[in-house]
Amino acid sequence: MNLFKYWKKDVPASLVVFFVALPLCLGIALASGAPLFSGVIAGIIGGVVVGLISKSNIGVSGPAAGLTAIVLTAITDLGGYEIFLVSVVMAGILQIIMGLLKAGVIGYYFPSSVIKGMLCAIGIIILLKQIPLVLGLSGEMESDRITFINFHEKISIGVIIVSVVSLLVLLLWDEVLAKRSNLFKLVPGPLIAVAIGIIIYLTMGQSGDLALNQSQLVNVPIPEDFNSFISNFTFPNFSALNNPAVYLTALTIAVVASLETLLSVEATDKLDPMKRQTPTSFELIAQGIGNTLSGLIGGLPLTQVIVRSSANVMSGGLSKLSTVLHGLLLLLSVIIIPKLLNLIPLAVLASVLLIIGYKLANPKRFVEMYKLGKEQFIPFIVTVVAIVIFDLLVGIIAGLIVGVIVLLLKSYTNSHSMLIKEFEGKKNLYHMNLAEEVTFVNRGSIVKELDALPQGAFLELDFRKTKILDYDILEYLDEFKVKAKNNNIQIKIISERGIVDDPHSFREFFGHKVFKMGH
Structure with a gap:
């Protein structure tokens, strides 16, 4: 496929994915107890390396929220991040082997109702997670899951102003201006919202009732020179290969990361307007190569992730060019314009995610599933509720169990x-x-x-x-x-x-x- 065939749609989409991915890469690293730059490394590799190797046209890979708890525990149990990176490298090798053994067929056995439930649940989580950010509360985007912190803190009027203006810009751009002129389709609404958000932040100043504090802004490392940039990379300590816990951690990461990838592939293919199918076993190989390289240079383990993939689709991305460009933008941003990135209010990014979350969890989807009958609706709603209350894996397992029970009851009658x-x-x-x-x-x-x-x-x-x-x-x-x-x-x-x-x-x-x- 010609990489530049749909460049007019892929370039704007890559900007949206970049603005969504940047805070998530940093946040997941923070929640994992890893160096912040490790999340950016995983995002770059997921975009450029996996993006080029993978045969997924619209899937986006990067550090995954579903692995956060595993990474946090493993770093502590193994005795350091350098030792943990050995497990990441080993997990990547295991994924390559799984792909060569055609283990990707497992992804074809997940019911459509469970996949749709996963998409809606993630949409709800995205919506709920943005509340602290759009209100100016002290919240952290450390994962794709919901987290509310310090709700007792005073709501920031300045942040609310940024959020309202950003949402108005995004809605006006997509629903009105882009439909009236192709000129507005060339420049993505989120980019305009970011620019206006920076202007509002600078206008309100560094002090006063409307001022934003540093926790309400993007925060990326600022290298002073080439040596300081290289110092952000961490390398694995292969002397830990004689530690059995390293191999157990690698197996855990490989299995969970592969499962999340397969689920994301299934869900993303359903969102693809061209209904193309991704070879799942080859996707495991691509992810394995990405994880091996990520571990070698200090990055977090990665998977194909539904939040960034959904943002890509919802923004009009049609080929892997948008995925690769978003990875290059991550790389260039931390090298060239880190100071400018740190002027972006998180409220702007949260506003972009609110639009994406609503599209995924559109109330019409619930009505459609209900009309399909209880055999589709029950596994769907169980998956949604379980993911929102617990986590992705628990929700998927619950949906599968209920789906099997419904199937058995249907067979029984x-x-x-x-x-x-x-x-x-x-x-x-x-x-x-x-x-x-x-x-x-x-x-x-x-x-x-x-x-x-x-x-x-x-x-x-x-x-x-x-x-x-x-x-x-x-x-x-x-x-x-x-x-x-x-x-x-x-x-x-x-x-x-x-x-x-x-x-x-x-x-x-x-x-x-x-x-x-x-x-």
Whole structure:
């Protein structure tokens, strides 16, 4: 694919992703107990290196919130960040191996309802997380998850002014101006909002009731020279390779990072307006290469992340050019304009995220899922609630469990249909049509139905539509045959193999193993 084919859309989108990614890279590093610059390193590698290698057209990789707790604990338990980096390198190698073994197919087994629930939940978390920032409370964007700190502090009027103006600019730019003229599409609204936010901050001054303090501004390291810039990099201590805990940490990071990546790939592909599919196993290889390199130069572990990927899609990104450019912008920003970046109010970035969060958690999505029926809505809403209350992995697992339960209940009730009819003077004639697939899951409903037959009934078991019949069902039918004889119940088999009255054995008739029609 031509990298520059959609450059008119990708360039503006890359700016939006950059402004979203920068505070998240710094915040996740802070929450992980790692050097702040390590988050930026992971963001650069996720954008440039993984972006170029990956076959995902719109996915964006970087430091992941889902790994924050793991990283924080591991740095302490292993005895230092340099030792932890060894685990990051090893995790990357494990991911490469997983990709070569085609482990990415796991991503195809997540139900659509759970993926949509994940997207909505992340949207809600994004919305809630911005509240302290748009109100000027002391909050930290240390992860993609919700965190409120020091709500008792006084609300900042200056921050609220920045937030209101930023939201008005963003809404006016996207909903009015961009629709009236293509000129406004060339310059992204978030960039204008950032520029206006800086102007407002400088206008309000460094003191007074409207002034913003340093905690309400972006904070990136400012290198004085090349040596000070290089000093921000940390290198792994490979003498720790004889520590078994390093390998356990590496395995944990590899598994969790791979799972988060696969979920993000599935969700991002659903957002893709062109509905392109990402090769999941190759994505694991790309992520593995990224993590290996990130660990070697002091970066945090990374994954493909839904927040930045969503920002990319919602901003019009159509190819990996936007991903790569956002990584280059991260690199250039910390080298060339760190002082200018530190003038950006966090309220502006929070306003951008509010728009993105609303698009992901649009109330219309909840209505659409409800209209699809309880089989889709229940796993969806359970996933949403569990992710918002607990975390991403707990929510996904809860959604999967509920989805499986709903599937089992559906299978339980869809195993057969029973008709009661009168034929040739037989008033107690029961005709049971068996489903196309009848497995051990359906045994309960079949047992319940047959146990309720009255004495002296005539039972026709119609297997003409059945393609797969589990041995468990055949075994039960042979057991029921004994009971039927005691209750004077007559049985007839109707199948593609013929019609048999009072079969001697169901297992002999269909075969001792799982019966497959035509085999």
